[in-house]
Structures are given as C-alpha cells and as structure tokens.
Amino acid sequence: MSELKKILVIEDDKTISDELKILLDDNGYDAYQLFNFHQITKKIIEFNPDLVLLDIVLPGTNGQTILKEIRKESNLPVIMLTSKTGDINEIMSMSYGADDYITKPYNPTLLLLRIETLFRHLDDRGSNNQIEYNQMTINLLKSTLTYKDNEIILSKNELTILYYLIKNHGKIVSRDELIDHLWDYSDFVDDNTLTVNINRLRKKMSNLGILDSIETRRKQGYILL
Template identity: 40%
Template sequence: MPYKILVVEDDPVIRQQLQLLLAGSGYQVEAAGDAPAALDRMKTFAPQLVLLDIGLPGASGLELCAQIRGFSQVPIVFVTSSHADLDELNSILLGGDAFLTKPYNPAILLAKIAALLRRAYPAASEETLCWKDTLLHLESGALEYRGRTVELTRNEQKILYYLFRHAGTICARADLVDFLWDNQLYIDDNALSVHVSRIRDKLASIGLTDFIQTKHRQGYKI
C-alpha cells in the first residue's frame, strides 16, 4: 500500500499544493489546519510521515511535535517560513527529523521524504515500490494495481524497477538498455521496445493504461 503522509499546514493554498504534490508522487495524503485536527488525524489516519508547519493557530508546530513524540516516533519534516536558527534547533531537540524553509524545492522535499521513509521502514521500502496507486513487488515479481496483480518476467521487472526508481523523470532508452543487459556490447535497440510493449499489454490486463509514456527520441517515463 502507498505510504500515508499527514500535512499540517494552516495556509489553504500551500496545504493544497503539498497535497497535490504528494498525491501525484504516489502517496496517500490527508491534511489538517491546526494542532487539534492534526492530533485527531494521527489517531484516525495513522500516518507514516508528518509534514509540519511551525506557525499554526493555537498551538505551534513545535508544541505539536512534542505532543506527537509523546506517543509516536513517526518521521516529522518541518516545512516552514521560519528562517530562525533557534526554530531549527528546537525542531531537532523536540524530535523533528528534517527542516525545510519556504519556498521549498519540491524535488528536495520529495527526496527527503523518500529517504526518511526508507530509513524508518526499511523492509517495506526494499520489497515494494509505489507510484500512483501502482505497487511493484520485488520479492514476488508482480505488479499490483487497485487489488489486481500481474506476474512479470525478470526483464520486465528490471525495466519497471528502473522506471519506478526514476519515477516522474524521463529515462533514456540507452540507460535502460545498459541497465537491462548489463552493458553488453551489442543489443538490438528494438528488444527494449518489444519488452515495453509486452509490459503495457500486461498492465492493460489489470486496467492500467498509459502508465508508461513514450517520449519521442528521449525514452520512457512513468
């Protein structure tokens, strides 16, 4: 299943931006605008990571962090407009795992989130990769989409593994060929196209269409 992330942000525009960014990256997302609502979501949603602003109405994000640490060790990433060194220091002392200031770089935020999730849940991150409601099970060699699964060959799994590891970016055909066939001197470029075509047929059989996009003269992207 996708990792669950709770966004705690009082600004509705930023809150929606974060929700869209995370949902588009394959995460399950819920949001809260203040500390009481966040504590309620912690119980009902049980997130695996929290994005937390400092400047919240009522109780501050630092106070909320201390409350969360009273019952949970879930990774906490502060995303705040505060540039004060004292706030960053307090976030660490109170149990925060990362500190980013606004305006944040979306790519850096996603990278920090992925790194924290891998560290906090190593078994899950190694065995299953997730992107937009689609799960790649590495141990069983199967792809799952909304409860339906399809078995993959070794090469099909390697192609999807590479695409999942570079999700959201264009993967050059040459890089895929090198990864798939371990830099062998000569491999017919058409072989990659054949494999991708077979993968697409399997994805279509479980209701997943247009998952792998072809970028003309560039490569593939999911």
C-alpha cells in the same frame, strides 16, 4: 500492489497545503490534509499516518508544541515546515524529535528527496528487527532502546545514528559520513543539526544509565565504546 504511504499535511495556508497534496499525490503518495487544529495531537495519533508534514506556525498553537505532544505517545516520522530561516527554529524542532525540516518556500525536488530518504532508512532496517550490543537492546521496529529492563523511545534520527555506530563499533565514524547516511544531501544540512541529534541521543542513553558510550574524537568524528 503495496499500499501507498499515507502523508498527513498540517499547514494552515490552504494554498500551500493544496500544493503539497497535489505534489505528493502526483509522486506516488496518498496525501491527506488537516485544517481543524482542535485536539490535533489526538487526531494525528488516531489517523496514524506514515509521515506528518507539520508547519511550525499554526493558529492558536505551534508545531513545536504539537511535536512535543506527539513524541509522548508515538514515534511516527515528522518533517517540520517553517518559513522562519533562523537556525534556532530549525534546531529547536530537531531537539523535540523532528526527523527533518524544510524551509518555505520549499523546493519540491528537495522535499521529495527528504521524504524518500526518510522512508528508505525506515525500510532498510530489514528483517533483523532487534540487535544487541553491550547489554543494550535496540528494537528497530518499535524504535526503542532497552537497557537493564528500562526502555525509551528513540526518534528516527537517534535510532539511525545508534544503529550505524553499532554497525561500525570500534571504528571512528566521521561527521560527514553520519550526515550523508542520515540525510543523503549534506549540502543542505546545517552541521549543528547532527550535533543536536547526537546530544539528544546521549542524554537519553544517560537517562538509562548508559554513560560515555559515544565518544567524540576531535576533528575525526565519533566512536561507540
């Protein structure tokens, strides 16, 4: 029997945290809760869960700061929880490297769908753990991009976008196709979320010296050159 996926819930509202734990435990996951936020990044890294559900507003800190610190050391999947419905908070979270977000009060079915989609994309990478394209090496297990002996860590979404564009190199991939591939529920995804992920991926590639590799085709989509 395979081990259950460990999901760490970081939510200061005990009622919501308890509800999330019950929901996750009842749907085949192994959920844990964290209420002590002192040295929280260290605790998260040491615990090494398969996924973190991270509230944006926490006592004495905030989820975006924690996420930024996590990304300095780890690429573990993170879904942000927010009670603020403004696009700014959602996009800010994605720009720090969140894999997804969900707005409270959350829809249990939608949350489970997003978790399932995230894990499926991680699992679907298969046995071919490393691919090469135009002097780039993408390690799917480590979630890294290497170019001319320089290496950077990619978020789950950045890795998925780059991998999908490589698989479809020479072809224009529409924005709708990318959104469907990334999240499987495009009706619930702000179009700006994809833009943030594309721009973040371009910036990381540029920092490695990979310039103008992802070209925007107006009203059509993107193509990897």
